[in-house]
Each structure stands twice: as structure tokens, then as C-alpha cells.
Amino acid sequence: MVNKNLKRLYTFLIFAFLYAPIIILIIYSFNDSKFRGDWNGFTLRWYIELFQDREVLRVLYYTFAIAITSSIISTVIGTMAAIGIHGIRGFTKKTILNLNYLPVLNPDIVTAVALMALFRMARLQFGFLTLLLAHITFSVPYVVLSILPKLKQMNDNLAEAAMDLGATPFYALRKVIIPEIMPGIITGGLLAFTLSIDDFVISFFTTGHGISNLSIYIYSMARKGINPTINALSTLMFFSLVALLLVINNRSEKSEKIIQERR
Amino acid sequence: MKNKIILMLTLVLAIGAVATGCGGNESTLNVYNWGDYIDPEVLNLFEEEYGVRVVYDTYATNEDLYVKMKQGGSSYDVVIPSDYMIERMIREDLLMEINMDNITMLDKVDDRFLNLDYDPDNSYSVPYMWGTVGIIYNKTMVDRPLTSWADLWDEEFEGEIIMLNSQRDTLAVALKKLGYSLNTRDIGELEEARDALIEQKPIVYAYLGDEVKDVIVGEEAAIAVVWSGDAVAMMDENPNLEYVIPSEGTNLWFDAMVIPSNAQNAEAAQQFINFMTRPEIAAMNADYIGYSSPIPEAVEMLDEEIQNSSVAYPSDDMLVNTEVFKDPQDIISEYDRIWTEITSAQ
Amino acid sequence: MKLKRIGYPYFLWLGMFILIPLLLVTYFAFTTGDSQNFSTFTFSLDNFKKFMSPIYLGVLYRSVKIALISTVICLILGYPIAFIISREKPRVRNIMVLMFVIPMWMNFLLRTYAWLTLLGKNGILTKVLEFIGFEGVSLLYNDTAVLLGMVYNFLPFMVLPIFSVLTKMDKNLVEAAEDLGANKVEVFSKVIIPLSLPGVITGITMVFIPAVSTFVISGLLGGNKSSLIGNLIEQQFRYTGDWHFGSTMSIILMVFILASMALTSKFDKDKEGGGGGLW
Numbered sequence: 001m002v003n004k005n006l007k008r009l010y011t012f013l014i015f016a017f018l019y020a021p022i023i024i025l026i027i028y029s030f031n032d033s034k035f036r037g038d039w040n041g042f043t044l045r046w047y048i049e050l051f052q053d054r055e056v057l058r059v060l061y062y063t064f065a066i067a068i069t070s071s072i073i074s075t076v077i078g079t080m081a082a083i084g085i086h087g088i089r090g091f092t093k094k095t096i097l098n099l100n101y102l103p104v105l106n107p108d109i110v111t112a113v114a115l116m117a118l119f120r121m122a123r124l125q126f127g128f129l130t131l132l133l134a135h136i137t138f139s140v141p142y143v144v145l146s147i148l149p150k151l152k153q154m155n156d157n158l159a160e161a162a163m164d165l166g167a168t169p170f171y172a173l174r175k176v177i178i179p180e181i182m183p184g185i186i187t188g189g190l191l192a193f194t195l196s197i198d199d200f201v202i203s204f205f206t207t208g209h210g211i212s213n214l215s216i217y218i219y220s221m222a223r224k225g226i227n228p229t230i231n232a233l234s235t236l237m238f239f240s241l242v243a244l245l246l247v248i249n250n251r252s253e254k255s256e257k258i259i260q261e262r263r
Numbered sequence: 264m265k266n267k268i269i270l271m272l273t274l275v276l277a278i279g280a281v282a283t284g285c286g287g288n289e290s291t292l293n294v295y296n297w298g299d300y301i302d303p304e305v306l307n308l309f310e311e312e313y314g315v316r317v318v319y320d321t322y323a324t325n326e327d328l329y330v331k332m333k334q335g336g337s338s339y340d341v342v343i344p345s346d347y348m349i350e351r352m353i354r355e356d357l358l359m360e361i362n363m364d365n366i367t368m369l370d371k372v373d374d375r376f377l378n379l380d381y382d383p384d385n386s387y388s389v390p391y392m393w394g395t396v397g398i399i400y401n402k403t404m405v406d407r408p409l410t411s412w413a414d415l416w417d418e419e420f421e422g423e424i425i426m427l428n429s430q431r432d433t434l435a436v437a438l439k440k441l442g443y444s445l446n447t448r449d450i451g452e453l454e455e456a457r458d459a460l461i462e463q464k465p466i467v468y469a470y471l472g473d474e475v476k477d478v479i480v481g482e483e484a485a486i487a488v489v490w491s492g493d494a495v496a497m498m499d500e501n502p503n504l505e506y507v508i509p510s511e512g513t514n515l516w517f518d519a520m521v522i523p524s525n526a527q528n529a530e531a532a533q534q535f536i537n538f539m540t541r542p543e544i545a546a547m548n549a550d551y552i553g554y555s556s557p558i559p560e561a562v563e564m565l566d567e568e569i570q571n572s573s574v575a576y577p578s579d580d581m582l583v584n585t586e587v588f589k590d591p592q593d594i595i596s597e598y599d600r601i602w603t604e605i606t607s608a609q
Numbered sequence: 610m611k612l613k614r615i616g617y618p619y620f621l622w623l624g625m626f627i628l629i630p631l632l633l634v635t636y637f638a639f640t641t642g643d644s645q646n647f648s649t650f651t652f653s654l655d656n657f658k659k660f661m662s663p664i665y666l667g668v669l670y671r672s673v674k675i676a677l678i679s680t681v682i683c684l685i686l687g688y689p690i691a692f693i694i695s696r697e698k699p700r701v702r703n704i705m706v707l708m709f710v711i712p713m714w715m716n717f718l719l720r721t722y723a724w725l726t727l728l729g730k731n732g733i734l735t736k737v738l739e740f741i742g743f744e745g746v747s748l749l750y751n752d753t754a755v756l757l758g759m760v761y762n763f764l765p766f767m768v769l770p771i772f773s774v775l776t777k778m779d780k781n782l783v784e785a786a787e788d789l790g791a792n793k794v795e796v797f798s799k800v801i802i803p804l805s806l807p808g809v810i811t812g813i814t815m816v817f818i819p820a821v822s823t824f825v826i827s828g829l830l831g832g833n834k835s836s837l838i839g840n841l842i843e844q845q846f847r848y849t850g851d852w853h854f855g856s857t858m859s860i861i862l863m864v865f866i867l868a869s870m871a872l873t874s875k876f877d878k879d880k881e882g883g884g885g886g887l888w
Contacts, residue, residue, distance in 0.1 A: 007693050010689060010690065010693070011690065011693055011705075014686065014690050014764075015708060017761070017764075018708075018709070018712050018761075018764070018765075019712065020727065021720050021721075021723030021724055021726075021727060021761070022712060022715055022720065022723070024723045024726055024727060024733075025715075025719060025720075025723045028726065077618065077619050077622065078619075080615045080616060080618065080619060081616050081618075081619030081620075082616075083612055083613075083615055083616060084612070084613050084614065084615050084616010084617065084619065084620070085616055086613075087612055087613025087616065088613050088616070096616075096620060096623065099623045099627055099628060100623065102627055102631070103627060105814075105818065105866065105867065105870055106863055106866070107818055107819070107821070107822030107839070107862060107863070107866065108819070108822065109822050109824065109839050109842055109843065109859070109862075110634070110822070110859045110862060110863050111630075113634060113842065113846055113852075113855060113856065113859055114630035114631050114633065114634045114859070115626065115630050116846070117630060117633040117634055117637065117852070117856075118625075118626070118629060118630040118633060121633060133626065137622075137626040137627065140619065140622070144619075159612070169612055172612075173612060173615075177612075194713070194714065197714075197716075198713070198714075198716065198717055200717070200718055200825065201824075201825070205846070214716055215716060215717075215718055218716060218718045218719055218722070219718055219825070222718065222722050222829060230719065231719075234715055234716060234719050237714075237715070238711075238714070238715050241711070241714045242711060245707060245711070249703070249707070
């Protein structure tokens with residue numbers, strides 16, 4: 001069928017477009033030349049240099065330290081916030097929801113300069129702390145937004161019933177509400193982690209001397225010619241993420257099967 | 264689940280301790296420098312010798328550095344601005360006087376780089392590198408030798424010209440082309456320069472910073488306005504390149520090491536400045552980055568080829584037509600306005 | 610419910626890190642003086658007057674134009690692929706969606722940078738074009754390159770929400786329309802498209818906002834040749850240090866975006882979902 005082939009071609013082209021630069025990056029991570037553009041043969045030296053480059057390792061450390069800490073903190077704050085928001089009504093709820101929406105709708109650069117102004121006025125030393133606060137600030141709204149729908153689906157009477165039967169609010173929270181909204185919490189946490197790893201604009205404006213995440217480091221390098229070790233690093237990160245996704249995918253498929261069999 | 268999170272955190276912290284060099288009590292020195300403007304090995308040597316951990320970061324232009332210092336929130340111990348910016352920083356009390364008794368190597372510096380207009384008593388700065396601004400071009404891609412700034416307006420070279428993405432340097436090109444001083448205080452002349460740059464825009468390939476080196480060495484464009492030291496580094500990679508100081512005259516510049524007034528570790532900063540002025544270290548550094556050292560003993564240690572290069576070490580008669588940037592003082596905001604208008608024009 | 614109290618810490622957080630910073634920026638926007646010294650601030654509308662000159666309005670116009678074009682291209686390219694994916698078997702579908710997400714996990718600056726290698730004068734794409742007879746085309750450092758960078762980076766933001774609405778769509782509606790005698794074109798234009806509108810609107814929002822405010826893509830792929838509004842804001846905060854004018858432009862950009870969002874949300878019936886189809 002012509003129609004079907006056309007579809008296939010189109011799908012292929014779109015994916016080619018998406019993956020072309022990535023393939024280029026991977027290929028150049030094996031190129032035995034510092035300059036992009038000329039191919040001088042296969043080498044693994046950028047991978048070796050990568051693990052000897054103190055700067056790159058430091059950048060990597062900060063990237064993950066910020067991403068892990070900020071995603072854990074924002075997941076906790078976001079979960080609490082979502083439950084709190086779910087419990088209130090009326091004008092207050094609307095105001096809070098709209099405020100929560102602001103960082104999502106606002107362009108990154110506006111959020112970035114606003115936070116920069118705040119930190120400046122509070123006379124904070126720009127560095128790890130300001131970066132962390134900024135990352136939490138732009139992550140929490142996404143966590144809240146991924147948990148709220150789950151709360152809506154939950155039967156409110158469950159928690160009430162638990163409390164009527166003598167459970168403390170905290171116990172009800174832990175044993176009834178949290179398990180019900182777990183999928184939302186996990187989605188929110190992963191989203192926060194991804195946003196943090198990939199953020200450039202807000203980090204760029206809120207970080208200080210000597211504290212760079214991967215994006216900032218790449219940006220400053222792009223101004224003097226990117227070192228191929230960065231290509232090597234990205235290739236490694238890319239493949240470990242793909243591997244991780246495949247494992248998760250496999251697992252969830254297996255568990256789906258088990259659930260289906262039980263039924 | 265909880266255990267896994269704790270495990271992950273411990274792991275991250277452990278990696279951090281390794282990556283950041285086990286922290287501990289050793290003092291740190293915050294150095295803020297131009298991108299691609301130091302031999303990293305020199306930093307390692309300094310760390311070994313003095314037991315000081317260097318936290319190194321880079322900026323792209325003098326203005327970038329100025330705003331970072333002015334708005335606070337970060338404290339640096341050593342920064343390396345250019346002449347006119349040093350003048351402005353002294354004027355605005357952003358710098359600390361250096362105790363020159365601690366800079367034992369100061370007498371190694373050629374006298375002609377000391378007590379210059381930007382720091383008349385030489386109490387705030389120690390010279391780092393110096394050079395000119397000129398045109399680099401690829402002899403195989405351009406059919407005639409370039410000699411003047413006006414060549415950069417020649418439509419024949421459409422799509423081949425790369426200008427600097429830097430306010431003072433790019434305005435200077437246009438001012439010199441028009442025959443004005445690059446320190447003009449006449450707003451009319453500045454606006455004429457602005458109009459010339461806007462008129463030139465359609466034939467410009469891009470406005471770049473340090474990444475110009477990749478583009479020119481890789482022969483993706485034929486002509487660029489560059490600092491002399493970068494020209495040395497590029498010509499080293501690609502023999503087809505030629506550097507010229509245009510006939511209208513150009514900017515002669517000096518970059519010097521200074522200590523900001525809010526530095527946390529002025530002692531280590533002075534040690535660092537002294538260390539960088541040591542002839543063998545200065546030679547090693549100059550050899551790596553390609554820029555011209557103000558220390559004669561260091562120059563003598565370099566390759567013959569570089570020593571005799573008229574790009575890195577031009578003779579005095581090549582420099583007669585040059586000017587050093589001055590701090591525009593009260594008309595700085597006019598410079599900012601005009602530069603914004605240039606970058607905003609279509 | 611007593612539990613609502615556990616939301617209070619975040620409400621405080623919202624005030625401190627979202628509301629106050631924006632008020633600060635607004636304050637900066639309506640004052641002039643030495644940006645680093647509060648005591649010199651005086652109320653003034655000069656920054657807004659300054660922005661109303663043809664140069665800055667021109668930059669805003671250009672940013673909106675480029676962002677709109679890239680949004681339209683994303684929609685034209687993205688809708689069909691979202692539709693194709695949504696019609697696949699669940700297994701294939703999951704893999705294809707994953708393939709859209711994976712590139713986003715590679716640093717976006719690096720992906721943008723990779724385009725420099727493809728588009729440069731000695732780049733692969735230019736060589737291919739020369740081979741098929743297009744001599745002397747310049748692909749890099751112009752508006753086309755900026756557009757391409759935007760479409761490349763933001764296409765998944767268009768595809769994913771549309772896809773998620775299309776898969777959730779009740780198949781019975783399509784069948785019912787077919788049973789009632791509608792042909793394929795009619796089913797598509799009268800049933801599928803209207804039902805997927807919330808996803809389309811989310812997609813448009815998610816592409817347009819980052820596109821209109823970017824300074825990275827225009828810097829890297831546009832060669833700093835012509836500024837977008839994002840570049841101007843960045844320049845004010847990082848190079849000229851005029852926080853007042855920078856804040857004015859930020860506020861104008863923000864109001865512009867929020868106003869256009871309010872306008873589009875009128876068409877969005879599925880507001881309760883909070884962000885259309887993405888969540």
C-alpha cells in the first residue's frame with residue numbers, strides 16, 4: 001500500500017532528523033582530532049582522558065549532586081503541597097494553583113532573572129545553595145501537577161475512614177494516601193530529575209564561581225571549541241540512560257504480564 | 264526504596280569527595296580569567312608548590328567580568344582585565360592595592376609595561392600579556408592581501424567575515440576605519456561607527472568569541488578580526504593563515520593581573536601573581552596560549568620562530584599607529600546603548 | 610481535612626521564591642538608577658519609553674515571528690507523526706514514544722552544538738547539498754539555522770501532548786462517525802481534529818514559550834548576528850548590567866506570554882486537566 005509506505009518514510013525521516021545530531025556526536029567521540037570537521041581515524045583516547053579530567057569529573061559531580069538533592073527535596077515538598085492543595089477549596093486554591101503555574105508558563109529567562117534578583121537582594125553568595133534553591137523552585141510545580149490528578153482519582157473517604165477508625169493523620173497519610181498516589185509521585189520525581197539535569201538558563205543565572213553543571217560547562221566550552229571528551233561523556237550518559245530505560249521497560253512489561261496472568 | 268536513596272546519596276557524596284580533591288583545610292584561590300587564556304599545567308604546578316587549591320573559571324569579555332564583580336554574590340581573588348577596565352575598576356574602588364614587596368619578580372617585567380596610564384603608580388596591577396588587534400585571513404581563500412579595516416566592508420567577501428562579539432573591540436574597528444580615535448568622546452562619531460557596523464552586517468558571517476579559532480582553522484570562513492595571540496595559535500595550526508595590522512592603526516592592549524577589593528585570600532593571590540611572573544612559568548604559559556609575554560627573560564626561552572614573529576612581538580615602528588583603550592567614564596552608558604542598538608539591528 | 614496544613618510550607622515557598630522575585634523584577638522595571646545600589650532608585654517609566662523605540666519593538670516582533678513560524682512547523686511536522694504513533698500497536702507505540710523522549714535526555718546544548726558540525730561550510734549537510742548541485746548555500750549563522758534549531762529542540766514538546774490526547778480518545782466516536790456514513794476526511798476533520806485540540810494547544814504553548822524567549826539557540830546557530838528578545842535580556846543582565854531595562858523587557862515578555870495564554874485557554878475546554886494532555 002502506497003499509504004503505508006508513505007507513513008513509514010515519514011516516520012523514518014522524523015526519526016532521522018531527531019537522531020542525526022546524536023549520531024554525529026557519538027561518531028565524533030571516536031575521532032582522533034581535536035577539531036570538528038576533519039576525521040583523523042578511530043581512537044578511544046577521549047574516553048581515557050575523560051576519566052582523568054578533574055574539571056569534567058567535578059562538573060559531573062555537581063550536576064548529579066544538584067539533580068539528586070533537588071529532585072528528592074522537590075518531590076517531598078511537592079507531595080506535601082499537592083495533598084495540601086487538594087484539601088483546600090475556593091479562591092485560595094485558585095490563587096495557589098495559579099502561582100504554582102507561573103514558573104511553568106513563564107519563560108526560563110524571566111524566572112532566572114527574578115531568582116537572581118532575589119538572591120542578590122538577600123545578599124546570598126552565589127553558588128551551590130542558590131543553584132539548589134533555584135532548581136527546587138522550578139521543579140516543585142511539575143511535581144505538584146503530576147500528583148494532583150492522582151489525588152483527584154483517589155477516594156477521599158478512604159483517608160477519612162482510616163482516621164475515623166483511630167489512625168492519626170500522619171498514619172493515614174503514610175498508609176493510605178501515599179500508596180494511592182505513588183505513581184504520580186514517581187512521575188513527578190523523575191520529571192524533577194530530568195529537568196534539573198537538562199537545565200541551562202536558570203542555572204546560568206543563579207550559579208556562582210566554580211560551581212558549574214554540565215550545561216553551563218558545555219556552554220562555556222562552546223565558546224572556545226568543544227573538547228571531544230564532552231562528546232565521549234555524552235555518549236556514555238546516553239547509552240547508560242538507554243540501558244536503564246530498557247531495563248525499566250522490560251521489568252514493567254514482565255510485571256504487567258504477571259498481573260494479567262493473576263487475573 | 265529509602266535505603267536505595269540513602270545509598271545513592273552516599274555514593275554521590277563519595278564521588279564528590281574524590282572529584283573535588285578531598286577538600287579538607289587547604290586554602291582555595293578563586294581565579295577568574297578569559298576563556299582559553301592559561302596553560303592548565305601551570306595551575307597544577309602552582310597547587311603543588313603552594314598547597315593552595317585553585318578554583319578556576321572563565322569569562323568572555325571585559326564587560327562580562329565587570330558586571331560579575333560589580334553585582335557581588337561572588338568573590339574572586341585574582342582576575343585579569345584589560346587596560347581600560349582596570350582604569351574603571353580602580354576608579355570605582357573595585358580593586359585592592361597589591362603589596363609590591365611580595366611581588367619579587369616584578370623587576371623581571373619590561374619597564375615599558377609598567378606605570379602605564381591605566382595604573383600610573385603601578386600599585387594595582389601586574390602585567391600578564393599584551394598584544395594588538397588585527398585581521399587574520401586565509402591566503403588560499405582571499406585573492407589579494409588585506410591591508411586595511413575598510414577591506415572588511417568589501418562586498419566581495421560576503422559571508423566570509425567574522426567580527427568579534429565584543430563591544431569595545433568591534434566599535435574600535437569601525438572607528439578606526441572612519442579615521443576616528445578609538446577613544447572618541449564624540450557621540451556623533453560613535454553613532455557613525457554604529458551605522459557603519461549596521462551597514463556591514465549583511466556581509467558578516469557571524470559575531471564570535473573564542474570559537475572563532477575553530478572556524479578559521481577549519482577554513483569555514485576566510486577573514487576574522489582577532490587578538491594577536493589567538494592569531495599566533497591559529498597560524499600554528501594552519502599555515503595558510505596571515506595576520507595583518509591594518510594601515511588605519513589599531514588597538515594596543517595590555518591584560519594585567521589584579522586583586523578585587525573583596526578578595527578572600529589576598530595572600531595566595533599575591534603568591535599566584537608572583538608565580539605567574541616567574542620567567543620560566545611565564546614562558547611556559549606564553550608558549551601554550553600563544554600570547555605575548557611582557558617578561559623579556561621569558562620571551563628568550565621561547566622558540567626562535569615565535570621570538571622573531573612580527574605577529575607576537577611586533578617591532579616598535581609597527582606600533583606607531585596604535586592606541587590604548589581608555590575608560591570612557593561618564594559616557595559608558597552611551598557605549599552600552601550604541602552596542603545594544605548594533606546587536607538589535609536586523 | 611486536617612491534612613491540608615501540610616501544604617503550608619510550600620505556600621510559604623511560593624511566596625518567597627516565586628511571588629517576591631517577580632515583584633522585585635517589577636520594581637526594577639519601574640525604576641531607574643544604579644542597579645547595584647537601592648538608595649539611587651527612583652520611580653520612572655523611562656525604561657518602557659525606551660522599549661517603545663523601533664529598534665526594540667523590532668526585536669520583539671522578530672522574536673515573535675520566528676517563534677510563531679517554528680511553532681507552525683512543529684505542528685505541521687508533529688501532528689502527523691503523533692497520529693501515526695497513536696495508531697500503532699501498544700508495543701510499537703511505547704517504543705516510538707520512548708524514541709521521542711530519549712534525545713531529550715542528551716544535553717540540549719550539545720545537541721544544538723552538533724548542528725554546527727552538520728551545517729558548517731565543511732559540514733556534512735552542506736557537502737550533500739553541494740553534491741546534488743546546490744553550490745554556495747550558507748546553512749549556518751542565519752535565521753534558517755535558528756529556526757531549525759528551534760524545531761529540532763522543541764518538536765517533542767509538540768508531539769507528546771498531541772499523542773497523549775489521541776491515544777486517550779474514545780475510539781467509539783470514530784466508529785460511530787464512520788457508521789453514520791462519514792468518509793475518512795470527514796472523520797479526520799470533524800471528529801479527530803476537534804477532539805485533539807487540547808493536546809494541540811498544550812503543544813503550541815510548550816513550543817512557543819521556549820522559542821520566543823531563547824537566547825542560546827539564536828546565539829549558537831545564529832552567530833549573534835541578530836538578537837532575539839532573550840538575547841537582549843541576557844545582554845542587559847550579564848554585559849551592560851542595566852537590571853532596570855532588563856527587568857522591563859522581562860516583564861513585557863511575561864505579560865505578552867500570559868496574555869496570549871489567557872487567549873488560547875479560551876479555546877481550551879479541558880482546562881481542568883491542568884496543562885491539557887501532558888499530565
